[in-house]
Amino acid sequence: MKQSVTVNKTQELKLAGAAKAALSKFKVKSPKFDLKTFLRKVIVPLASILLFIGLWHIGAKALFNIEADYKIQKALTDQGQAAANAMAACIASGDISCQPNTLPSPAQVWESFNTLIADHKVISADKLAFKEKTAALNEKRISEGKDPITYTGRPSFVDQIFTSLKTVFAGFLLAFFIAVPIGIIIGLSDTLRNAFNWLIQVFKPVSPVVWLLLVFMIVKTMTKDSNSDSAFIISFISVGLCAMWATLVNTAMGVSSVDKDYINVAKVLKLGPLQKVFKVILPSSLPLIFTGLRITLSVAWMVLIAIELLAQSPGLGSFVWEEFQNGANDSNSKIIVAMFIIGIIGFLLDRIMLTIQNMVSFNKNATA
């Protein structure tokens, strides 16, 4: 217990450091030290983080106790007092064979995080060694026109993160290249907008799972005799299709609701259709297009986890699912680690999009 407390402390300190770093970003306007702002922007968020970890710790402990009591009680009724005592001793000793399986404490999660990082280091070293070992051989194979030998070992947690990012990025690009052009076209024409409105309204609320199944039906057939990575293709297409609607709707709305004054200016100057679109309509709808893209990216990241999980394609989703099925003693804490990582990455992606959105937005006061 004592050990876990110290671990807890360092974790809090680290979190505090991260929070401070994150918060210092917001403090651009007044470089002068101001106690009130400091209190509001640093101390209060920090306190809320500590409170969160504290409550989590207490809650986890309570759940742990319930689970432990139940285990001891079960040993007592099944095998008698001696077994119950042994179980109690075993639990107290921290032996992994008899630990209650419940919500992990903050300390356990931190430990799992470190384990995952260590695991990643081992696997990376392995990979590097493999690469060096096969470098000469692969060169020869390539010159002979054969496929090089690739590393097929277990991916580390960090590898899974990058796989997920790759998938979400591919899905996002797909959404971008479908939704923006179509949004522009239907935004320009009232007739087309009315014609396609029902389609958008019907498909927008369809669950990611259904999209996945639909894409699966099509891609499975289309990739029948190619050895491409169909799990990746299926998941990124599904992600793209799920996530593109916000961009489609926002782009169409932005394009169709350009300020009448700008349109009048374009009319008076008799701008050609292309110039009108590229010099007036698109720039003026960029803020809305980016609002759509931002929603698209966050939706893409959110559904990605579920889709990876179902499509059995590698990534954070399948990591979570495998850990859940695995049921090892630290599986639960690894799942929680994944949860935080997913959340933090989602937050960062959103921040990036927000930054870009503010950069392209000409109406800075509205979004600041």
Added chain:
Amino acid sequence: METETITIKDNHVNGISFPSDRIMLDLKDLKKVYPTPKGDYVVLEHLNLQILKEEFVTIIGHSGCGKTTMLSMIAGLNPISGGDIAVLGNPIQGPGPDRGVIFQAPSLMPWMTALQNVLLGVNRVFPHASKAQRKDIAKYYLHKVGLDGAFDKKANELSQGMQQRVGIARAFAIKPKVLLLDEPFGMLDSLTRGELQDILIEIWNKEKITAVMITHDVDEAIFLADRVVMMTSGPRAKIGDVLPIKFERPRTRKSVLEHEDYYKYRKHLIDFLEH
């Protein structure tokens, strides 16, 4: 002065026409009907107005009488319900850069710089000029409206008054035959408004582009105009009266205010508006 030959009477409403070679803009029996849920609303009917080359005409009338409607019809942005509008004898076909517009709101593209906003029009109207020449034209007019330091400022970083200066530069830079202004200074404070009136009249003195300007400010109407056109109240509004302003040009605000006829003109307009 050509206006000296025109008396208030002989140019009244559907009166005598000017010689056709002096007419820039001719509104003949113009009519505008807006369909509304409660039936058609006739805003303008039997509206006749001739505006001469190199003339500055201001238009006053009660709010809602159809001034904007008339101006946007001349600009080609609003369809004509009856009668016709001709520029140099040719009926207009939709909007075009021969009729520059300065809107009430500056309507600059906020994502473009001041220079880019002016260039947008210049590039359209002088496609055969070199890039440098077009830039020079845009810069010349921005200089004329006193925006030397603000070429590369984004439009949305400029104050309302500065934005409207860009609007003026943009309108003059495309060298239109007719300049249409719809209460361009209505949203500005009186100090800025005076500055912009001076700038406008200074450029206009040089370029002598036929101008039609709506205003609700009687003093502004007198200061700028060769003739002040008064519109009757709607519905079925038409030209009620025309008042030639016989001050010499170039004018200064001081000389106009001190002129013995100033209060006579002012009274005439206010009497019209109060009836």
